[in-house]
Amino acid sequence: MHISSKQLKPDIIIIGAGIIGLSIAYHLLETDPKLSITILEKEKMLGLGSTGKGTGSIRYQFSSPLLRSLSLLSRDFFRNFESALDTPIEYLEKGGLMLASNEDLWNELQLTKEQADADGIPMKLLKEEELLKDFPYLHRGRFLGGTFCPWDAYADPFAVLAGLYSAVRRKGAVVHFGWEAMNIIIEGESIQGVETRQGTLWGQLIVNAAGPYAAQLAATAGVRLPVQPFRRQVYVCSNPIDVPPATPLLLDLATGFYLHQEVSAKAILLGGTDQYTWPGFEVVVDKSRAEDFFLAAMDIVPSTIDIKWLSTYTGICEQTPDFSPIIGEAPGLHGFMLANGLSGHGFMHAPATGRIVADLILNGRTGRIDVNLVHPDRFVKNPGHIK
Ligand SMILES: Cc1cc2nc3c(=O)[nH]c(=O)nc-3n(C[C@H](O)[C@H](O)[C@H](O)COP(=O)(O)OP(=O)(O)OC[C@H]3O[C@@H](n4cnc5c(N)ncnc54)[C@H](O)[C@@H]3O)c2cc1C
Structure with missing residues (x-):
């Protein structure tokens, strides 16, 4: 396989081609089509992670204001999916x-x-x-x-995944199946790249979208993630x-x-x-x-x-211990973005997560939610979050 230098040193490396990783890639490329994005997926094909097992429920009835707002932020994406991405999803x-x-x-x-x-x-x-x-x-x-x-509502998780996959490929993202991120390389307090069995990819911005494996991946960078x-x-x-x-x-x-x-x-x-x-x-x-x-x-x-x-x-x-997601840069590690622990709601909240992570990467901030509620350091600042 020929690998261009852009692929070896992309602007952004996303680890995990589940619905969270693909939604992040989609929202990044929608805002900035010139970005070079490489997605690493350890499995040999799409849909073998949690997303492919999901039952496809989308709901708004939550006692948590945060979870309600993530559902609201995701609503238009699902409603417009078929026309915007030209893929039927049984919504x-x-x-x-x-x-x-x-x-x-x-x-x-x-x-x-x-x-x-x-x-x-x-x-x-x-x-x-x-x-x-x-x-x-x-x-x-x-x-x-x-x-x-x-x-x-209901939508077919695999169809949404497949639609996002085609869309990000059309927008120029490179997806490597069968490439497992083995070790995150850091220097001082910054990300330098990621090692795989196929070689090292260099890049100063890595997104952890590894779903249930998020904590293991984060541990290779010395980050303790309560997922x-x-x-x-x-x-x-x-x-x-x-x-x-x-x-x-x-x-x-x-x-x-x-x-x-x-x-x-x-x-x-x-x-x-x-x-x-x-x-x-x-x-x-x-x-x-x-x-x-x-x-x-x-x-x-x-x-x-x-x-x-x-x-x-x-x-x-x-x-996560408080059933809210972890979204934001890992404390003390510049360039390691976390989008993890969606706690049973990752399908319905993937559009919102993708938008928020794209905002944080491209603008350093987001006005869509109060990021303190999802910030990774809430467990350190307030151990009461850990039950
Ligand atoms: C039975 C069941 C029912 C559910 N029902 C619903 C529902 O009705 N509604 C809802 O909103 N949510 C539901 N969920 C939750 C939802 O499916 C998840 O929250 C969501 O799929 C998480 O997406 P993800 O992209 O983070 O994880 P995944 O889909 O697991 O994607 C992560 C990807 O990362 C890859 N990966 C991991 N480690 C590495 C590595 N080191 N290198 C490279 N690749 C790696 C994995 O192979 C995987 O493909 C359900 C979950 C289950 C199990």
Whole structure:
């Protein structure tokens, strides 16, 4: 393979061709088409990281103002994706339903609704009877109420990834598959380049977009990053008989259980109850959890007793101690930009992350969010962030 000197010393090196790395490259090149960007991806093809395992939910109903603002910042990107990038992504605003089974959660939902109103996000409160009228397949007596947001949506993660990949290639980015960043080279307090088995790439600006592997990569530069990998199991099942097509995403706030119906309405994806597993990269399916899982599912949607369990797969989620992302330059290491720990929301927040990182790289600042909320040094300045 011929490698030009620009490729050996690009303006920016991005490590990781998942949705975060590609979104950053896209937003950088959209603002400055002359930039030379090289993306290193350790896998031999697209979509083998977390992004390819995601269930594609996009939602606005968050109690965290930061997470709401990241969703709002990402909204137009998803809505305009098909026309702007000329790629179908099955984007569908089918709404989302957050369910509260106790007083605390019901109060939290009411507060979130007030705050969402102020942000301009439409959220409707549904008390138990209204909830059961609109969604009669829910377990009677299980929920005090819920909230419905018609903006909550679905898009196909792999299609978005593929669309971004083609777009950044068209804009001139170079993507090397099968190139693993082994070691970040530093001199004093500055980045100098990155070593791979294929050779060294020199460059003074490196973006860590390594998803669940972000902490390992950062460690090669002496940076301690509180991002841990957690296994998430997804059960693919036949659609319950009483759940109609285009049903919204259901999320039980107490257990984390979600029901996500595929666009075809022939299958559903169930998961979310394995929130408290140990950190690690193990992706073997653990069938011993299935019984508890399906019992929990029946307690929420009773007709799941009759569904067919088609398959199960696992993916890895990258999580920070406070469930907010880490975005910004690594403290004490000039030129090492972090875009990590999206904590289960990396698909829906990738457009916002890409824009913010592009602002920080090109202008040294961003006015889109309060960067202190995502800055990497919050864990050092305030150890209370680490639970
Ligand atoms: C089961 C499941 C369901 C999910 N559902 C949703 C959802 O509905 N909505 C939502 O918003 N989010 C969801 N998520 C979370 C979302 O998928 C992730 O937050 C997001 O994909 C992270 O993107 P990323 O680019 O950071 O990571 P990745 O997609 O993992 O990309 C990182 C890339 O970096 C590469 N890499 C790592 N280390 C190196 C190295 N040293 N050198 C070169 N390359 C390297 C990896 O191979 C990988 O391709 C889900 C996650 C899982 C597991």
